Amino acid sequence: MPRTIPHSALRTPRSLVRPLVRDLHAYVPGEQPKIKGLIKLNTNENPYPPSPKVLQAVKMVVDGRLRLYPNPTAQPLREKLAKFHGCKPGNVVVGNGSDELLALATRAFVEPSVAADVRRRTSKATHESASSRRRLRTVQYFTPSYSLYPVLAEIHGALGNPVPLKPDFSMPTVKELRRDGRWDFGAALTFITSPNAPSGRGYSTAELEALCRAQRGVMILDEAYVDFAEENALKLALKYPHVIVSRTFSKAYSLCFQRVGYFVGHPELISALDKVRDSYNVNGLGQVAALATLDDIAYYRKNFQRIIATREQVARELTVLGFRVLPSRTNFLFVRPPAFPANGWLQKLRERKILVRWFNCPETKDFLRITINKDAEVEALVKAVRAILR
Numbered sequence: 001m002p003r004t005i006p007h008s009a010l011r012t013p014r015s016l017v018r019p020l021v022r023d024l025h026a027y028v029p030g031e032q033p034k035i036k037g038l039i040k041l042n043t044n045e046n047p048y049p050p051s052p053k054v055l056q057a058v059k060m061v062v063d064g065r066l067r068l069y070p071n072p073t074a075q076p077l078r079e080k081l082a083k084f085h086g087c088k089p090g091n092v093v094v095g096n097g098s099d100e101l102l103a104l105a106t107r108a109f110v111e112p113s114v115a116a117d118v119r120r121r122t123s124k125a126t127h128e129s130a131s132s133r134r135r136l137r138t139v140q141y142f143t144p145s146y147s148l149y150p151v152l153a154e155i156h157g158a159l160g161n162p163v164p165l166k167p168d169f170s171m172p173t174v175k176e177l178r179r180d181g182r183w184d185f186g187a188a189l190t191f192i193t194s195p196n197a198p199s200g201r202g203y204s205t206a207e208l209e210a211l212c213r214a215q216r217g218v219m220i221l222d223e224a225y226v227d228f229a230e231e232n233a234l235k236l237a238l239k240y241p242h243v244i245v246s247r248t249f250s251k252a253y254s255l256c257f258q259r260v261g262y263f264v265g266h267p268e269l270i271s272a273l274d275k276v277r278d279s280y281n282v283n284g285l286g287q288v289a290a291l292a293t294l295d296d297i298a299y300y301r302k303n304f305q306r307i308i309a310t311r312e313q314v315a316r317e318l319t320v321l322g323f324r325v326l327p328s329r330t331n332f333l334f335v336r337p338p339a340f341p342a343n344g345w346l347q348k349l350r351e352r353k354i355l356v357r358w359f360n361c362p363e364t365k366d367f368l369r370i371t372i373n374k375d376a377e378v379e380a381l382v383k384a385v386r387a388i389l390r
């Protein structure tokens, strides 16, 4: 007869979860509601579909072969990306979206905090070794920027070091960062969203390079939106061994659904990431879609131009209506609306079946982030804004 376990020995399901995970603030993705006729301007998806050649390539492989594992290193895609960027396949690692790679970088380059170690630091250790141990555990980023970074630090048990951008969301210079004192030039890992999200502001390669030169830990330049900008900083990833450029097929290449992103960087850092990723981290249909995308870049460049033209048009119209529109180098606009608080606008637009994004943080709460859609959709937005203002 099996003995029954005394009730007192049973642990509550909650107590089975690590304290760190129990108290975690999970990342909040933009809504994907299923409301008929809704105009979605909230998650920076591309309004234009993938190239017909990409759709064809994916359809061609949807058959009995779905039972097979995909290429474990996404080798053909690595090789094609290497050719595309003028580097070696050893400079490239592909991920299940760039989000996966950002998480892997945290795991590969940052020491998790150990509670006991933190305690020891305050008692015996010398000031210098305490600060150098702290650096090894630090994930650093500007605020506001991509709200996933603090979540990645927290999941890993690392220390986040958020440092504010200037009030107009431009990047402080190295000199200003040194004077201010909050920036850690030895942080194990620094994330820079360039162009910035959610502000849309672009940073020049020269200012990024100046920061890279001053920084000793790993620097990840997250270029998720760079195809809508005038400059990119890819050359820095091939020039400096501690700099990685992160790219994604999601936003500019209309493949959010497929989850493909990649890093370009020094082979030592790339092979470290290769060690900690899942063996088959990139799904086969995603690899096929990304390969076909690289064969039809001209199709996408045309769409970048259309999105940029729409962006500049709606920026002018909203400015006329009294919005403060920040200069954008992305496929979205960051705007400060007139007359009502920004979250009031969020509600009023929602009532008119238009969904935009609002971030409830001190630096961003007066703004709305509006994804650039096709002309008809953004015209509907401008019409709704006029009606609300009336």
Ligand SMILES: *Cc1c(COP(=O)(O)O)cnc(C)c1O
Binding pocket: 096, 097, 098, 099, 100, 146, 193, 197, 222, 224, 247, 248, 249, 250, 251, 256, 259, 260, 261
């Ligand atoms: C959308 C986004 C990503 C993630 O892209 P995926 O490749 O879809 O995971 C990364 N960084 C920033 C700043 C983004 O906006």
